[in-house]
Structures are given as C-alpha cells and as structure tokens.
Amino acid sequence: MxxxxxxxxxxxxxxxxxxxxxxxxxxxxxxxxxxxxxxxxxxxxxxxxxxxxxxxxxxxxxxxxxxxxxxxxREAEKLATAVPLNAEDLVAFAAARFDYFLANPHVSRLATWRAFERAEPTESEQASYLQKVQAVEAAQRAGKVNPAIAAVDLFAMVLRISDSWLTAPRALLAVAEDHDSEGRINEHRAAVIAAVQSFTAVQ
The missing domain is CATH 1.10.10.60 (Homeodomain-like)
Structure with a gap:
C-alpha cells in the first residue's frame, strides 16, 4: 500500500x-x-x-x-486578582472579599484544609501578608485608616469579619432563620460593612 x-x-x-x-x-x-x-x-x-x-x-x-x-x-492568585487590596478603603475590600467567598465556597474549604494539614506558612505567604500589613500601616500614616489599632491586628480583623458568616459553625447558622436566603446574606453583608467601618474609620 x-x-x-x-x-x-x-x-x-x-x-x-x-x-x-x-x-x-x-x-x-x-x-x-x-x-x-x-x-x-x-x-x-x-x-x-x-x-x-x-x-x-x-x-x-x-x-x-x-x-x-x-x-x-493558583487559588490565592485568583483571589488576589479578583479582590486586590486597597488599604485606604478596607470597607470595600471586606465587601469584595465577602462576595468572592460567597461565589466561590471551595476557597474557604481549601483554606480550612490548608490550615489543618499544613500548619507552617510558606515564605511567599508570609511575604504576601507582610506587604499587605505594610500597606495598611502606610494608610494609617496617611490619615486614611484608624491608627489606634496595630496594622497587623486590624488587617486580621478585617479578614475574619469578611468571611465570618460564610465560615461560621453550622449550629450558629441554624440559629438564624433562612440563614442561606438572599435576604439573610444581604443583611450579613451589610453587617460586615458596618463592622469594618466601625473600627477602620479615622475618628
């Protein structure tokens, strides 16, 4: 052939x-x-x-x-791209972070597994957080963010509040009626914004 x-x-x-x-x-x-x-x-x-x-x-x-x-x-890079830090507007950052985790629930689960199974931080993770904390410190010096709370503590609080409802214990979620309804989610988002505003705003 x-x-x-x-x-x-x-x-x-x-x-x-x-x-x-x-x-x-x-x-x-x-x-x-x-x-x-x-x-x-x-x-x-x-x-x-x-x-x-x-x-x-x-x-x-x-x-x-x-x-x-x-x-x-890869997931960390996606989050950083979708929710870039504007240290002078931590309220908007917290709201955007809430929205991202709501739309991507697997990210919270991965973060939980990572904390449980990989206790030690990597150098790149530490460098990333250091850069963010330094950005918050700069915003405090510029008079844009409340300087009464240490930047590292303030940023940690912003992170935890922004995903507090989405990572809360199931038993706590059950206390609220229709905890996964659109109305309840909107209420919590508003609460996140109010909470972050309360301790980041310059007095």
Whole structure:
C-alpha cells in the first residue's frame, strides 16, 4: 500500500492539548482537595474527574503534595486578582472579599484544609501578608485608616469579619432563620460593612 493510501485509510491522531489537559486536572484537583483535603484526596479520583490518564498528573505536577501546593497557589492568585487590596478603603475590600467567598465556597474549604494539614506558612505567604500589613500601616500614616489599632491586628480583623458568616459553625447558622436566603446574606453583608467601618474609620 502506498504512503498516500495509508494516510487516507488511517485517520491522523489529534495532537494532545497539554495545556487543556493540565487545566482539567487542576480543576478536578481543586474539587477533590476542597472536598477531602490533602490526606483524603485520591489521585485516581482526580484523574477520573478530569477524564485524563493519571500518569499525566505525575508528569505535569509531580506527586500529590506538589499538586496541592499548585492548587493553593493558583487559588490565592485568583483571589488576589479578583479582590486586590486597597488599604485606604478596607470597607470595600471586606465587601469584595465577602462576595468572592460567597461565589466561590471551595476557597474557604481549601483554606480550612490548608490550615489543618499544613500548619507552617510558606515564605511567599508570609511575604504576601507582610506587604499587605505594610500597606495598611502606610494608610494609617496617611490619615486614611484608624491608627489606634496595630496594622497587623486590624488587617486580621478585617479578614475574619469578611468571611465570618460564610465560615461560621453550622449550629450558629441554624440559629438564624433562612440563614442561606438572599435576604439573610444581604443583611450579613451589610453587617460586615458596618463592622469594618466601625473600627477602620479615622475618628
């Protein structure tokens, strides 16, 4: 058979889109880690979710621990891009952060697993928080933010208040009627704004 006939008779294999496969694996890993954490996650399930050969997971990311690190870094970058810090307007920052976590509940679950299974902070995480605290200090010196509270404490309070309702114990949520209704969410968002305004505003 001639080369031309062989080409016509045998369909050419589609080249694998490595980037698309990598994205599918990352999306599947994000779901898996959010549900089961690092220890409970399974490579087989991640590959099955992604519809990919699990061998590719090792090729692209190394082992499960390295994959977890990539997922955490990726989600942190997404959050930073979607909710950039404006240290002179911490009220708007808290509201935007609340909205982001509401729309992306897996981020809170990943953060909980990360705190539970990886107690020690990385250098990049520390550097990121240091930069933010320094930005708050600069805003305090400029007279834009209440200087009576140390910047590191003030920023920690903003972070916790902004996701307080979304990470509250289920038993506490049950105390409020229709805790997941649009009206209750809007009420809590307004409470977040009022709370952050109360201790960040310059007196």
């Amino acid at each position: 001639s080369a031309a006939k062989q080409t016509a008779a045998t369909p050419a294999k589609r080249p694998r889109d490595a980037q698309a496969t990598r994205e599918l694996l990352l999306a599947a890993a994000t779901q898996e880690f959010a549900e089961y954490g690092l220890a409970g996650a399974r490579i087989d399930r991640i590959a099955e979710r992604a519809g990919a050969n699990k061998r590719l997971l090792y090729v692209y990311f190394g082992d499960k621990d390295q994959l977890f690190d990539v997922v955490l870094q």
